[in-house]
Amino acid sequence: MYHFITYATKSHSNHAMSLLNSAKDNADFDILEMYSPDILDSDFKLQNVAILSQSKGAGYWLWKPYIILNKLLKMNDGDILCYCDSMYLFKSSIKKLNIDFGENDIFITHNKPNEPKYIEKLLTKRDAFILMNTDKPEFHNTPQVWAGFAIIKKSEKSIKFYTELLEYSKDARIITDIPSTLDSEYAEFRENRHDQTVLSLLAKRYNITFHDFPMNLLHNLRVPFPSSIY
Numbered sequence: 001m002y003h004f005i006t007y008a009t010k011s012h013s014n015h016a017m018s019l020l021n022s023a024k025d026n027a028d029f030d031i032l033e034m035y036s037p038d039i040l041d042s043d044f045k046l047q048n049v050a051i052l053s054q055s056k057g058a059g060y061w062l063w064k065p066y067i068i069l070n071k072l073l074k075m076n077d078g079d080i081l082c083y084c085d086s087m088y089l090f091k092s093s094i095k096k097l098n099i100d101f102g103e104n105d106i107f108i109t110h111n112k113p114n115e116p117k118y119i120e121k122l123l124t125k126r127d128a129f130i131l132m133n134t135d136k137p138e139f140h141n142t143p144q145v146w147a148g149f150a151i152i153k154k155s156e157k158s159i160k161f162y163t164e165l166l167e168y169s170k171d172a173r174i175i176t177d178i179p180s181t182l183d184s185e186y187a188e189f190r191e192n193r194h195d196q197t198v199l200s201l202l203a204k205r206y207n208i209t210f211h212d213f214p215m216n217l218l219h220n221l222r223v224p225f226p227s228s229i230y
Contacts, residue, residue: 001079002094004029005071008086009037009058015086015221022089029082029094035067051172060175061195064147069162075154085148088113089219094151097217102209104161105153108199110143110210113220117143120200123193127173127180132201140186145203145210147196149218161206169198 004023008016013036020034040063045052052059068083075081082094099107111117121129121140129135152158169175175194193200203210 001030001076002028003071003075003079003081004032005035005067005081005083006086007035007063007067012086019084019086019088019090026092027090027094037063039067039070048170051170051176054176056177057194061147062169062175064195065162065166065169068150068152069159069166072152072154072159072162077154079154081152081154083150084218087221089221090217091219092216094217097214099151100209100211101153103157104206104208105155105158106161106203106208107151108145108203108208108210109149109213110145111213112146112148112223113213113218114223115220119188120144121186121188122190124197124201125180125189125192126183126185128192128197128201130182131171131174132168132198132205134201134205139201139204142204143210144193144196145200146213147199149213161202165199165202168202169195174198
């Protein structure tokens, strides 16, 4: 079974519904769901209120690893889950992709559709590097992942990864814009990328491959492809 999920607050619900409709019409998913903040468990919200109450990313995107893990736990082993941010539209079938899930059953990319790669130390604060045991050149100087899209096969390995990802994401010192206190920022640092920072560093620790984004799968509404591509 191929499952699709996305998430939106009221401000993004129209884009998320357009994404969901494009997934239904073009991408050949078997089950499609659009979540709202109502999906979040009351205990989870209470325990993480300091993060989830922030307007940026509707809580610094902490909801994202939560909803992915929550959905994976309800699926059958071997089922496929796709998550995508709003502001994108599906152009073709997910089932046409030749997906290399690797050893951890996770397919992620280091760029958005029609956008470039960015080096990790530009977009990850020092405390995140330190607290996730990744303050080394092999983490600093390699591209950051894009957290807006993932395809995951349900397995013990993928569950383990997303469980750990959620735990790191609950740490405000890593996921939020709180200034680093454990050491000074690198000279190249521009801004922290929140859930993307956490996903990127943990995926590198797991030696998960970052792929080029499949060219004909999604339409990026922020940076459209040239008309000649269609």
